[in-house]
Amino acid sequence: MPAEVKVKSTRQRILDTAAAWFRNKGLAFTSMADLAESIGVKTSSIYYHFESKDALIEETFRIGIELVHAKVRDAVEALGENATHQERLTAAIKAHVNALLGENDYSPANIMNFSHATPEVRAKNNEVRASYGRYWASLLKAAQRDGVIAADVDLSITRLLLIGAMNWIPEWYESGRKSPEAIAECLSRMVHGLAPSAPEKAG
Amino acid sequence: MPAEVKVKSTRQRILDTAAAWFRNKGLAFTSMADLAESIGVKTSSIYYHFESKDALIEETFRIGIELVHAKVRDAVEALGENATHQERLTAAIKAHVNALLGENDYSPANIMNFSHATPEVRAKNNEVRASYGRYWASLLKAAQRDGVIAADVDLSITRLLLIGAMNWIPEWYESGRKSPEAIAECLSRMVHGLAPSAPEKAG
DNA sequence: GTCTATAGATAGATAGAC
DNA sequence: GTCTATCTATCTATAGAC
Numbered sequence: 256m257p258a259e260v261k262v263k264s265t266r267q268r269i270l271d272t273a274a275a276w277f278r279n280k281g282l283a284f285t286s287m288a289d290l291a292e293s294i295g296v297k298t299s300s301i302y303y304h305f306e307s308k309d310a311l312i313e314e315t316f317r318i319g320i321e322l323v324h325a326k327v328r329d330a331v332e333a334l335g336e337n338a339t340h341q342e343r344l345t346a347a348i349k350a351h352v353n354a355l356l357g358e359n360d361y362s363p364a365n366i367m368n369f370s371h372a373t374p375e376v377r378a379k380n381n382e383v384r385a386s387y388g389r390y391w392a393s394l395l396k397a398a399q400r401d402g403v404i405a406a407d408v409d410l411s412i413t414r415l416l417l418i419g420a421m422n423w424i425p426e427w428y429e430s431g432r433k434s435p436e437a438i439a440e441c442l443s444r445m446v447h448g449l450a451p452s453a454p455e456k457a458g
Numbered sequence: 459m460p461a462e463v464k465v466k467s468t469r470q471r472i473l474d475t476a477a478a479w480f481r482n483k484g485l486a487f488t489s490m491a492d493l494a495e496s497i498g499v500k501t502s503s504i505y506y507h508f509e510s511k512d513a514l515i516e517e518t519f520r521i522g523i524e525l526v527h528a529k530v531r532d533a534v535e536a537l538g539e540n541a542t543h544q545e546r547l548t549a550a551i552k553a554h555v556n557a558l559l560g561e562n563d564y565s566p567a568n569i570m571n572f573s574h575a576t577p578e579v580r581a582k583n584n585e586v587r588a589s590y591g592r593y594w595a596s597l598l599k600a601a602q603r604d605g606v607i608a609a610d611v612d613l614s615i616t617r618l619l620l621i622g623a624m625n626w627i628p629e630w631y632e633s634g635r636k637s638p639e640a641i642a643e644c645l646s647r648m649v650h651g652l653a654p655s656a657p658e659k660a661g
Numbered sequence: 662g663t664c665t666a667t668a669g670a671t672a673g674a675t676a677g678a679c
Numbered sequence: 680g681t682c683t684a685t686c687t688a689t690c691t692a693t694a695g696a697c
Contacts, residue, residue, distance in 0.1 A: 283485070283486030284574075286689080286690060298691085299663075299665085300664075308690095371487075412636055412641055416627075419622065420620070423621075423622025424618075426622070427618050427622070438615055441611065441615045444652060445619065445648045445651050445652060446651070448650055449648060468680080468681090489672065489673085491672080499680095501674085511674090662697105665694105665695090665697100666694085668691105668692085668693075669690105669691090670690085670691085671689090671690080672688080672689075673687090675686075676686095678681105678683080679680105
């Protein structure tokens, strides 16, 4: 294989461009003509690679979840066996936040548009999303078993609130103001508040 | 005024119906024809009351924020002067969560669709949203001044993460599974974890 | 694998009668 | 204040040449 001049396939350029448009404009405000023009082909060419707009959306969605799942898993595993469960949670939070705010368009494209996709597209994305959810559930369960999270805390609600706080970040984040690291740290500290030694809730 | 037979004006029925459709289907999947048919009028009639679809969206958005702002403020003020700042935060969280999960369609319609509206619509909604944001900022600032939140916690990030965790709830909430109260309590407990006495974050 | 050309559907919006 | 009728624009998707 030639080391230089790696030309991306048209299919890959369609996916990359679609992810960027979906992230920045949303599904409805992204037309097949927009994508074609960005790439420098005609609309009909896209239909050689994807049978429909929904099929294209579905594929970008799948990639988006798989990317963030892989980054989070890698970040946690990079800590090694001796890391505390609080450290593992913090690493997972940082990785997820960075995936949503970084240069990869696929993950934010998924998170920001999933609820506005058709039921068919959502259904086909369900398994890969559920798999990622189970990974977080396992992290939280291990933390609770280890005493990092109090025994009476509802892990299901905790997980959904935690991921929700992160998934909402793209709605308000402006690059240059708050760093992804500071955001992740603040959230990690909130989760740490669920520890058994934390003050009981008032009222 | 007659006590019974209060017939809602067409304008009000358009707004109510639009809020419900925007909440359940999203902006792009709600056509003016859908709304007209739901109400029992013709599409053109809507244009007598609203000059465009965007104008209709903008009005439902404004109502949605004003409603949740009023409910949160009322819930906090109902506590009286002697309530602790933790109690005030908990009451605010409960009120916001209930507004997003309750029968009022306007607030969830706004929250779930704001980022998919046109820049013009978003801009016109900015002031009322900023006002609501300032209210939360004042709640958190008072809590920090009172020692309920540690002095080194970034209140701006905290506010955005907290509201984000709540605003994401409609994405995963299924009525009948977890109660709004249990969700609000879990989140309140997380915020309580930001207290000075809470364990310091790990590594 | 990409093109030209176009079908077919639906959307937001307007004109003018009543 | 609501109607009928229609305009115009845009979008997804397809047929067939190259």
